[in-house]
Amino acid sequence: MASRALVIGVGTYDDDSGIDGYPTIEASARAYGAALARDPQWGDASRFTVLEPRRARTADGVMRALHEAAAAGEGPQDTLLVVYVGHGAYWQDVPGGQVHFAVGSSRINEPWTWLSAWYVYRAIRKSKAGLKVLIADCCYSNMLPHLGPESALPGALGTRLQGTCVLTAVGGNIHNAWADACANLPGPLDTCTPFSGHLLNVLGQGMPDHSDDLTLGALRAGIDESMQECGVHHAPRMLLNDASEATALFTNHAKGRRPRTRTPTTVDEWVRELLLNGERNLGDLMSRPDLAGRVVVRLKTGDEQSRDLARRVDLRAGELLINPVDFVRYWGEIEPAMLGGG
Numbered sequence: 353m354a355s356r357a358l359v360i361g362v363g364t365y366d367d368d369s370g371i372d373g374y375p376t377i378e379a380s381a382r383a384y385g386a387a388l389a390r391d392p393q394w395g396d397a398s399r400f401t402v403l404e405p406r407r408a409r410t411a412d413g414v415m416r417a418l419h420e421a422a423a424a425g426e427g428p429q430d431t432l433l434v435v436y437v438g439h440g441a442y443w444q445d446v447p448g449g450q451v452h453f454a455v456g457s458s459r460i461n462e463p464w465t466w467l468s469a470w471y472v473y474r475a476i477r478k479s480k481a482g483l484k485v486l487i488a489d490c491c492y493s494n495m496l497p498h499l500g501p502e503s504a505l506p507g508a509l510g511t512r513l514q515g516t517c518v519l520t521a522v523g524g525n526i527h528n529a530w531a532d533a534c535a536n537l538p539g540p541l542d543t544c545t546p547f548s549g550h551l552l553n554v555l556g557q558g559m560p561d562h563s564d565d566l567t568l569g570a571l572r573a574g575i576d577e578s579m580q581e582c583g584v585h586h587a588p589r590m591l592l593n594d595a596s597e598a599t600a601l602f603t604n605h606a607k608g609r610r611p612r613t614r615t616p617t618t619v620d621e622w623v624r625e626l627l628l629n630g631e632r633n634l635g636d637l638m639s640r641p642d643l644a645g646r647v648v649v650r651l652k653t654g655d656e657q658s659r660d661l662a663r664r665v666d667l668r669a670g671e672l673l674i675n676p677v678d679f680v681r682y683w684g685e686i687e688p689a690m691l692g693g694g
């Protein structure tokens with residue numbers, strides 16, 4: 353195994369930089385390190401790095417560490433995980449428009465002192481690791497694109513584009529990711545940023561109704577549910593490119609796990625099942641074509657990940673519903689909703 357994780361937390365800036373520092377950022381980076389250390393999937397200390405502030409001061413320091421981590425990936429069995437916690441900015445008047453990540457020496461309103469996401473994406477894509485995950489806890493993370501080939505990013509971007517996931521603190525039109533700690537979280541996570549604190553709480557507590565691995569879908573659903581419970585946070589976002597919701601990233605630490613064995617029966621249950629496990633049990637859903645149609649209609653009204661799922665389920669429906677009568681029952685639910693919804 354040649355999996356690698358790199359955690360970049362940039363919470364301290366020069367006094368005259370015009371950028372506010374937050375202790376929650378470096379606390380979050382340390383907490384990611386602690387979570388990786390106690391996870392059997394990641395536990396070997398040679399497999400993850402929490403970048404020292406000295407190396408996170410310049411784009412060069414961050415990119416060298418990133419290239420090192422990306423070069424370790426050898427094949428489909430390997431994972432490259434990159435976590436960035438810090439300030440994000442978005443400049444439209446640079447080629448293509450790009451999110452920029454702050455480094456320790458960045459200065460407000462001087463884009464050339466920040467690290468363009470373009471370079472980060474380029475380095476991640478060049479890795480031979482089969483699964484590439486970017487977790488971005490910063491403002492404007494809602495503007496980050498897919499890591500894969502549908503991305504708007506121009507240029508020669510390497511050849512291995514499969515199995516990518518971008519998980520961001522904010523989605524939709526929400527630009528601001530809050531850096532003030534969430535007091536509802538247990539210590540020491542109540543010293544982290546809200547998104548990372550909630551994410552790390554899901555890692556720590558696990559998901560009781562899920563299997564041994566904490567999958568991308570379970571992680572996202574867990575963060576979403578726990579942030580909604582707090583009632584004060586914006587919803588996170590997950591973009592997948594060929595990676596499935598069912599792809600494992602961490603170990604599930606939940607005690608007394610009771611993975612659901614019953615097949616979901618309602619639209620709500622199926623929506624959650626698809627968000628957790630992707631299309632893994634799609635055959636069961638397609639045995640009830642009308643229900644499948646209503647699930648797709650519901651997913652189409654959701655966020656980017658839900659709409660993406662709706663597209664994937666709809667594509668598979670054409671293959672799985674070989675009996676025209678079944679397909680008509682499926683389509684009979686979707687067509688009126690499409691006409692009604694415009």
Ligand SMILES: [Zn+2]
Nearest residue numbers: 534536546582
């Ligand atoms: Zn909270």
